Amino acid sequence: MVKVTLDNITKRFGDFEALKRVSLEIADKEFMALLGPSGSGKSTLLYTIAGIYKPTSGRIYFDDRDVTDVPPKDRNVGLVFQNWALYPHMKVFDNIAFPLELRKVPKDEISKKVKKVAEMLHIENLLDRYPWQLSGGQQQRVAIARALVKEPDVLLLDEPLSNLDALLRLEVRAELKRLQKELGITAVYVTHDQAEALAMADRIAVIRGGEILQVGDPDEVYYKPKYRFVGGFLGSPPMNFVEAEVQDSYLDVYGNKIPIPPQYRELVKKLGIREVILGFRPHDAEVVKGKAEGLFGTVYSFEPLGREQIITVSVNGASVKVFAPEGEHFTFGEQVTVKLREDRIILFDKKTEKALEFLLEE
Ligand SMILES: Nc1ncnc2c1ncn2[C@@H]1O[C@H](COP(=O)(O)OP(=O)(O)OP(=O)(O)O)[C@@H](O)[C@H]1O
Ligand SMILES: [Mg+2]
Structure with a gap:
């Protein structure tokens, strides 16, 4: 239950910079997700917080205490590794008890604590088994x-949930979220699964190539992505992107005229920018039959998902995905228009791929 502050952390492995000037503040009792693709530096950052890796430069604080040079065992962190190995020769009880035995906690206290945490994770009836007698999800909970x-x-x-099947993952994810809040522990949760990050975290830090691109609550990173990458990494399907050229009062998107969204009118003028990328989420648009105001194209494919369906529309060679209600019928090649919800459109600078509203900062 402490605040964690990362101040300008760089981590090099030889010549390779795995973390580049990472600054991040994780509030007391906060659930922070570190979200990014494989190789982006998530584990490196987590192990740096744990003290397993020492940063090449920068400082780490737990509250006001500088822990940069404090070894892992003196940081009081609980770490669940990516491959959550249990001790195979120990029963579940002893696996869980192990950190307390290292601390020479009295036996009856250990017993009480193990039982309590096992109950919280619904594994109290498994304490007498060996790890190989458990399902993956049960082993996972033992590690936690x-x-x-x-x-x-x-x-x-x-x-921590990467090896579970989809159903079990949903179940443990809800349990873990509740547990973290009940215990009031500051948590950092590494994942490359955007749905998990959105569902569980108070705030999400999106990391790519060792750099944090954006930090915000789930709504913020989802609806106000700072970079094209963020919009394209979150959401299923992710944000759509089409190239657009700024004209006097409209955007030219492959010959389609789209009014410049009101929230961008001043900014576009001020920046004097011409080449942009227009981003919109699949549920912030609708598909209507025939030609109308919007992105005119043809139905490339459709995928029913139960309650709704995903329609893929070809717009002059570009492909966009839009949700449509379940009952609507579409055919391959049919002419349609994708109508955009104006207030949800995000415009990115084509060169830097940064959203226009963030272009003037730094
Ligand atoms: N000990 C190391 N020596 C050299 N390079 C390393 C070392 N550990 C990590 N790297 C490199 O640093 C980068 C970040 O690795 P890291 O393990 O932090 O990625 P990750 O985001 O956790 O990826 P994944 O989702 O695949 O687990 C990678 O390019 C990796 O090859
Ligand atoms: Mg990793």
């Missing part, structure tokens, strides 16, 4: 219990 039992100040989780 082991990290929790020592009542860490900071809980660090590295893709």
